Amino acid sequence: MKKKHLFACGLITVLSAIIYLNSLTVPFQYDDLPGITENTDIRIVRLTWLGLRRFVVADTGSFYNPRGVVLLSFALNYYFGKYNVFGYHLVNILVHIISGIALYFFLYLTLNLVSPNYPVTSSPSHPVAQSPNHLTTQLSNYPATLTALLISLLWLTNPIQTQAVTYIVQRFTSMATMFYLLSLVFYVKGRTAFFHSHPGPLPLRERIKVRGIFYFFYFFLSLLFALCSFGSKEISISLPLVIILYEVLFFGAFKSHQLKKIISSLFLLVIFLFLIFKEIPRQMLSARVGLDLLRGFQTFPVIVHFLTLLFLPLPGRLTLDYDFVSFSPLIIIFSGLIVAGIMLITLFLIFRRKPVVPFFILWFFLNILPQSLYRAITKHELAYEHWLYLSSIGFAAVLVLTFYKIVEKTRKKIFLSFVFLLIGLQSFWTIKRNYTWKDPVTLWTDTVMKAPNNPRAHTNLGLAFFVKGELDQAISTLQNALKVSRYTGLGVSPKTYYYLGMAYQRKGWNKEAIEQLEIALEEADKGERLGAGVRFHLADLYVQEKRYEEAIKTYKKIIELDKRNETAYLHLANCYQLAGLNKEAAETYHRLLEINPKSYEAHYNLGTLYKK
Numbered sequence: 001m002k003k004k005h006l007f008a009c010g011l012i013t014v015l016s017a018i019i020y021l022n023s024l025t026v027p028f029q030y031d032d033l034p035g036i037t038e039n040t041d042i043r044i045v046r047l048t049w050l051g052l053r054r055f056v057v058a059d060t061g062s063f064y065n066p067r068g069v070v071l072l073s074f075a076l077n078y079y080f081g082k083y084n085v086f087g088y089h090l091v092n093i094l095v096h097i098i099s100g101i102a103l104y105f106f107l108y109l110t111l112n113l114v115s116p117n118y119p120v121t122s123s124p125s126h127p128v129a130q131s132p133n134h135l136t137t138q139l140s141n142y143p144a145t146l147t148a149l150l151i152s153l154l155w156l157t158n159p160i161q162t163q164a165v166t167y168i169v170q171r172f173t174s175m176a177t178m179f180y181l182l183s184l185v186f187y188v189k190g191r192t193a194f195f196h197s198h199p200g201p202l203p204l205r206e207r208i209k210v211r212g213i214f215y216f217f218y219f220f221l222s223l224l225f226a227l228c229s230f231g232s233k234e235i236s237i238s239l240p241l242v243i244i245l246y247e248v249l250f251f252g253a254f255k256s257h258q259l260k261k262i263i264s265s266l267f268l269l270v271i272f273l274f275l276i277f278k279e280i281p282r283q284m285l286s287a288r289v290g291l292d293l294l295r296g297f298q299t300f301p302v303i304v305h306f307l308t309l310l311f312l313p314l315p316g317r318l319t320l321d322y323d324f325v326s327f328s329p330l331i332i333i334f335s336g337l338i339v340a341g342i343m344l345i346t347l348f349l350i351f352r353r354k355p356v357v358p359f360f361i362l363w364f365f366l367n368i369l370p371q372s373l374y375r376a377i378t379k380h381e382l383a384y385e386h387w388l389y390l391s392s393i394g395f396a397a398v399l400v401l402t403f404y405k406i407v408e409k410t411r412k413k414i415f416l417s418f419v420f421l422l423i424g425l426q427s428f429w430t431i432k433r434n435y436t437w438k439d440p441v442t443l444w445t446d447t448v449m450k451a452p453n454n455p456r457a458h459t460n461l462g463l464a465f466f467v468k469g470e471l472d473q474a475i476s477t478l479q480n481a482l483k484v485s486r487y488t489g490l491g492v493s494p495k496t497y498y499y500l501g502m503a504y505q506r507k508g509w510n511k512e513a514i515e516q517l518e519i520a521l522e523e524a525d526k527g528e529r530l531g532a533g534v535r536f537h538l539a540d541l542y543v544q545e546k547r548y549e550e551a552i553k554t555y556k557k558i559i560e561l562d563k564r565n566e567t568a569y570l571h572l573a574n575c576y577q578l579a580g581l582n583k584e585a586a587e588t589y590h591r592l593l594e595i596n597p598k599s600y601e602a603h604y605n606l607g608t609l610y611k612k
Contacts, residue, residue, distance in 0.1 A: 005105075008149045012100040015423075016093060016156055019430045023166040024089045026437045030320070030460065035074075035169040037083055042075040056231075069179075069231040070172045088168045095174045096165045100156040102181035103393060107148035109188045113250050114142070114356055142356070147400060150419045155396040157426040159433040160313045163320065164389040166437050172233040177390045179229035180236055183222045187243060190218030191251060235390055238366045245362055249355035291377050299372040300335035301327040302383045306368065310388065310395045313426065315433040320447045323454035324382040325488060339365075357401055364394030440464035455485040459496045466503050474503045494523040498534050505541060514541050532558050532565065539571065548579035564595055570602065582609060 028037055036042065044051045055072035073091060081087035155161075164170045164177075193215035229236035302324065309317060327335075343365075346358045368391040376382055400419060407415045436446045444461035451457050458481035465474035478500040485492040501516030517538040524530040535558050542551035555572035558565055569592035576585035589606040592599055 004145050005108075008104050008145065008152075009101050011149070012104060012152060012156060013097050015153060015427065016097045016100060019157060019427045020089075020093045020096070020165060020434065022431060023093070023162075023434045023437065024086050026089065026166055026168075026434070027085060027439060028083070029167065029437065029440060029443060031169045032167070036078075036088070039074070042071060042078050044075045044079050047079065067172055067231070067233060069228050070175050070233070073171065073175065085168070089166070092165050092168060092171055092174060095171065095178050096156065096161070099174065099178040099181055100152050102178065102185055103155060104148050104152040106181055106185045106188065107151055107397065108144050109185065109192065110250070110356065110359075111142045111144035111147055113188075113192070142401065142404065147404060150423075151393075151397050151400045153423045154400060154419065154426070155393055157423050157430055158310070158313050158392060158396070159315055159318060159426060159429040160309055160385050160388050160392065162318070162430060162433045162437070163384070163386040166434055167320075167386065170386045170389075173235065173386045173389045176229050176232035176236050179225045179232060180239055180390065183225035183229060183239060184242070184246075186218045186222035186225065188246070190215040190222060191247075193218060235367065235371060237370060241366055242363060245359060245366070249350070249359050292379055293377055295326075295376045295379065296373050297332050297336070298324075298327055298376050298382055299369065300339055301331050302372055302376075303365075303368060304335040304338055305383065306388055306391075307395070309385070310392055313429060315429050315436065317450075318385060318433060319450040320385075320443060321451055321454055321457050322381065322383045323451035323457070323488075325453075325490065357398055360394040360397035360401070362394075363397075364391045367391035367394070441468060453484060453488050455481050455488065455490055455496070456493065458484055459493060459499065462496075462503075463499050466499060466506070471503050471507055475500065475507070478503065492523065494520045494530050494534075496520075497523060498530060502537065505537065510541050510545055514538065514545070517541070532562065532568070536567070536571070539575070543575055543578065546578075548575055551575050552579070566592060566596055566599065569595070570599075570605075573602075573605065577605075577609065585609060 041054070052072065052075070055068040055075065074088075077087050077091060164173045226236070226239055229239060342361060346361045349355075349358045368387060371387045372382070403418065404415055435442075437443055441461070441464045444457060444464050447454070447457040448461050458477055462474045462478035462481060465471075465477055478496055481496045482492055482500075485496070497516045497520035501513045501520060504510075504513035504516060517534060520530060520534055521538070524534070535554050539551045539554035539558075542548070542554065552572065552575055555568050555575060558568040559572065562568070569588055573585045573588035573592065576582070576588060586606060586609055589602045589609070592602045593606075596602070
């Protein structure tokens with residue numbers, strides 16, 4: 001590897017490590033809990049094929065497990081370090097670094113394609129060979145190494161990436177992006193090797209003699225990394241579209257004599273990927289009824305908001321969760337006009353045969369629109385910042401390339417000063433943003449301040465106060481969550497009532513706690529499900545209040561839902577004893593012993609019962 005590439009890779013590594021050093025001790029947050037700490041599937045105790053195959057093979061038997069690659073990485077984290085957050089964060093940072101290096105090489109290869117100094121080789125049959133760029137574009141004089149490095153650093157240091165790097169569970173996004181970029185790097189290497197060997201319709205045997213089989217190896221690696229990207233997260237669905245766009249803009253796929261071969265190859269690739277990943281559309285749309293197609297227009301204001309965030313990613317503007325519900329028709333129309341204007345500029349540049357900037361503009365939209373549209377029409381949240389991890393590459397590239405073109409003929413020092421200043425500021429903002437993630441109270445306090453009409457943010461802040469032992473703060477925050485839910489008309493999450501009931505119980509207000517837990521179960525029956533813990537807490541409160549009949553019904557409901565729940569049988573038997581129903585208590589202990597003959601509590605309590 002050339003010294004300039006080693007320097008670029010070293011700088012990317014060192015800078016990424018510095019700005020994310022303070023994230024290594026950030027605790028598990030929010031979706032990290034169900035995704036990692038409460039996910040029993042990742043708790044592997046030995047490295048065997050039988051233990052690891054479930055991360056590759058789906059339950060249906062198909063050779064694909066949605067997000068299995070990332071789940072496997074979580075499993076390996078658990079195997080080597082259990083729930084030590086240091087190891088999880090270290091892997092996330094390494095993924096971010098590799099993504100940055102892959103981005104650098106992808107940009108370097110791409111900018112070289114449109115460079116007047118692009119290296120060209122010839123063959124005995126064609127003494128003067130042509131480079132790929134003769135098909136498509138006016139040549140540009142971007143300094144490939146410097147420009148690629150600056151774009152990569154600008155993307156790496158953007159504080160908006162913290163939600164995909166510091167937030168452990170969003171490794172789904174960052175790892176999918178890493179494999180996405182690696183696939184593109186080797187695809188471009190394969191295509192340039194293809195052209196280096198010969199630009200014309202040379203027979204395969206002679207082509208191999210001229211160049212060798214390297215480009216087959218490159219294509220194999222590209223496909224391998226593409227499969228890994230598809231196995232990490234569904235955002236990789238845009239990869240075939242990006243490759244087709246790349247073929248059109250940089251290799252003139254629809255102008256060259258290779259048209260039929262390229263189309264047939266891409267068609268076969270799409271069919272191959274569909275056969276492997278055919279579960280994705282079904283799983284994405286399973287249980288999704290009543291799609292709201294008109295809500296898709298809400299994505300226009302969200303995209304414009306994302307663009308403003310990328311222009312000015314101040315930590316004070318970033319948040320884990322938004323309170324966007326809907327936008328007024330005027331804002332939607334205005335935002336739509338902005339997006340339409342950007343697309344018109346893109347088409348103009350394409351017709352001018354200047355493909356680099358249009359490619360990265362379209363990169364942004366191809367990667368942000370599928371996520372935004374899907375979440376909008378399925379009546380989910382309209383915005384999350386980790387959606388920008390992959391798409392923001394396009395923004396960083398357009399920003400650097402455009403500014404370079406503006407000043408290239410006058411003052412290049414201004415260009416370098418501006419970009420390095422921006423990289424420095426973004427690095428500082430990333431370090432500052434990471435401190436917001438240091439604990440749940442800090443994170444959700446920040447979120448509530450920036451999204452005051454988000455009831456989920458208030459609920460999670462109330463839970464954070466409860467876990468910390470600040471009960472009065474927890475009760476006040478959870479009561480405020482109920483008010484916000486009613487004010488916004490979003491409906492109240494059963495978890496809000498549950499956490500409020502737990503706080504009341506901790507304060508010793510059992511009657512109020514029972515009321516909240518009963519409401520939580522009623523709301524859960526209408527939609528969002530709660531775990532068995534709610535019923536356990538409610539039944540235990542019934543016992544404390546000597547409402548044994550209601551406690552027995554609640555324990556029986558737990559057993560109905562999980563017939564092997566040993567704790568439920570034990571508590572039910574104890575409740576029977578307290579109610580004076582010794583015969584029923586003995587029968588329940590015997591049923592527990594049928595499930596677990598070694599249950600010490602069942603044997604001891606049953607012996608005590610018989611002794612009486």
